[in-house]
Amino acid sequence: MSFPAGKTVDKRDNSILAGLEPAIFFGFFEELSAIPRGSYSEKQVSDHIADFARARGFEVYQDEIYNLLIKKPGTPGYENSPTVILHGHTDIVCESDEGVDHDFKNEGIKLQVIGDFIHGTGTTLGADNTVGVAFAMSLLASDDVPHPPLEVVLTVQEEVGKGGAQHFDGTKLSGKRLLDMNWHDPKSLFAGCAGDISVRFKIPVQWEPRVSEQTALSLRISGLSSGHSEFDIHLERANAIVQLGRLLRIVIRDTGARVAEVKGGVNRYVIPGEAEAIISIDASRIVDLRQRIEAEAASIALEYNASDPNLKVTVSESGRQFTQVFSAQSARALVDALNLLPNGVQSKSLQVEGLVESSNTVALLSSDEEAIEIVNTVPSAVSSRRYNIVDKIRQLSELIGNGASVETFADCPEWPYNPHSRMLNAAKAAYEREFGEQPHVEVSHSSLELGLFRKKVLDIDMLSIGPEAFDVHTTRERLNHTTVDLTWRLLKSLLRELRT
Template sequence: MRTLAKIEPLDVMYFFEELSSKHRCSRFEKQATDYIADFAAERGLEHHRDALENIIVKKPGTPGFENAPVVILHGHLDMVCKVGDGVSHDFAAGGVKLEVDGDRIRAAGTTLGADNGLGIAYMLTLLDSKDIPHPPLECVMTAMEEMGKVGGDGVDQSLLSGKRMIDFNWIDERQLLAGCSGDVSCRIDIDAAWQAPAPDRLPLLVEVRGLLGGHCEFDIHLGRANAIVVLGRLLRKAIQTGDVQVASVSGGVQNNVIPAEGATLLWVRADQVDAIEAAVTALADALKREFHRADPLLQIGTTRPDTAVDRVFSASATANLIQTIALLPNGIQTQNLEVPGNWETSNNIGLMVTTGRGVEITCTITSAVTSRKHAVLDQFMLLADMAGDGVRAEQIGLDAPEFPWNPDSPMLKVAKASYQRVMGRAPDVLVSVCSLELGMFTQRIAGLDTVGIGTNLYDLHSPKESLDHTSAARVWPLIKDVMRHLDH
């Protein structure tokens, strides 16, 4: 029996459960795209699939809407795949395991993928329907959105004829999305200058866990601890206390997720290990007090594992690593003076890994103003230039543009009227601080008029992620009402 068989809206939840059974981690969307391609073929719908696993499915307008202007519908196929502490799960073998907890749908011990599986489910339901009036549809389902909007950048927009668009990649039913930020990512490489470990040493593992983490755009203003930043502070304290060599460091799961965990393996003089542990523990206590409101479950621990170390960072590389972490901007950088209550520019130090050459740190800068975004990117370049000695910085991935707010948008006007009819009140109109794929469409398709419709999702990009299915039951009639009023 299906887990969501009795959850409204039934048709939408059917397709959401179908998608939830597929492997949809970024770069592994093929199971989902295979399913959608078969879905389209079975219904005789025109569809186009590319090498990135983007897929576009088209459907003619229903009777009376045949000659209405085309509407593009948009969402992304992929999800952030993250498991909770102590959870073992293979996303490739059956997707996620759904659970219903009152009004919430969750996944057992993992991220849920309602971001943006629910948006895809709305589209599939419209494509499958025989009784919902709607104009001609061009449904664009992109891959690798969570990896820097790779799919959105690669969509063949010559396949699209629509000049109006609805985006379903939003997370709050109270709001209609009328604008959003852009983003760019940067990688900082630090050469380890590997050397042989000194003799008469003991391994000491320092771990940071229990942080709330969260989405680097929706949650960045909450002042939560960043595990990579915390680990950098602990490393500095250890180096200040004794003769410490660094064997490895790690933190985070993806550049657009606030890191919730991190670890470093140290190689410590046997006669100093007690003092270094004590210094790290003292700083850990201070950090817990520092973040007692923003991250009350912060855990910092040290253990002495039974492991061998065959190489360590040089002293200069260790200094470069600690200084780089400490000096990288993190969190909100500027406030938005055009949209009161919004921040304009932020940076998330999202991922740190030890490689064969040294350490890679990946950051994502989000801004409503391109020049401000590039100013922060320049800070990274200048920091690397000043450090020299094997420290390099480069832009990676795409420079995603912002989706500018148009207060006179006809699509916004239609959506506001539908919202008032269905919800019985006026919606909030939001210009968001987050970066979505919308700028890649609005700034490349001349005259494209866009609005976003959301459903209540919580704790995105974390194993606590949940979907309020009662919100979906309210939003689905809104979507159908908007469709009915796009007849001209």
């Protein structure tokens, strides 16, 4: 399939996306983009969509955490067809470039169109999953698209452990066929994915007085390519938290520096692009520290020159005021954990060529008065592999000691590929009818909410489609607007195919 050439954007009526087709989709996409909707802050967007649906006379269920279920009857001739569940999620990853002051709790995304792509302005775009919600609203608002009865499920907290899907009451669903709109490749049908689990690794902090004559410095690593911790894990990009651990090991061992604070990462499903440590050091050792950091930073830059060409390590004076530093034992436990936690690809599938089977991302790092916390995300297409990685992390905590502990949460099962899926075969037929060629069928290392719906609805049959998007979960996120109409055409054709 070849993509159509991009269109010149008509900016009349102050609309950034006016002139793009399908107009109904881009109208809703822009409308949603104006609403703040970070994870745990979905009430406003949920209320907006619920009001939109009620105004059209549809049955609406909104639960206490703002998941939505909207029911629309089938169109003439499809009234008695098997119900189709249409799924997306309302929350987005909120991240901004260094120096960009964007209040995600009170501001929507400022869109811009550059050639064939829609971007944010120094922030994530939120195409993941504003796309799915805009398609759902387009179908709900359309009166010229034949379709079976629809149950539109829009979940919350997907980007922070799939909390909405975990909470959603599956007994309210009558449909057994689910079409998810959270895929990013219009040339393929997404037909299976990994499950995942999150792991909170905690190290209690013991404190010692800081030597007041020492200098406070910020050791920071930034400029990394980052990316989605599941879609992009095979690209072997540098992890800022892991590399900070590598640098701290040298700093502590060779210069006697003490650590007062650590932080890094933005979300459990994002490869960390930045991390920082606040350290305290004798002024006489600062030159030595800089030399050692520069040498190690040069090695890291060489190792990742292809994946992370903009990697930057800086040492600068910190204005932070503090009177305590981690004890030597706590700092050692921190460094051991950051350097020994599994990170990146852990196994490849022996059944699907090129597919990552299991991985771990050291995703978030923070410290407070009581503990250092390191949050990991562990996806795997095979449950036993997932739990084996968790067990290795637990063993590491036992070896490190110092009161280190492991807690798991947000356990989501995998969605196994089924080559005999009615949804998949109907989508293949619809795709070939629309585009004159067979689609690629994709099974991915990413973990979607679909494994949870598989547990909630017996014998559910699922598929995911979507337009082309790149670098989701990063400030480079962009949506190829020329591919949206391709997905819209496929969506309408597939709904016609699902008449029986």
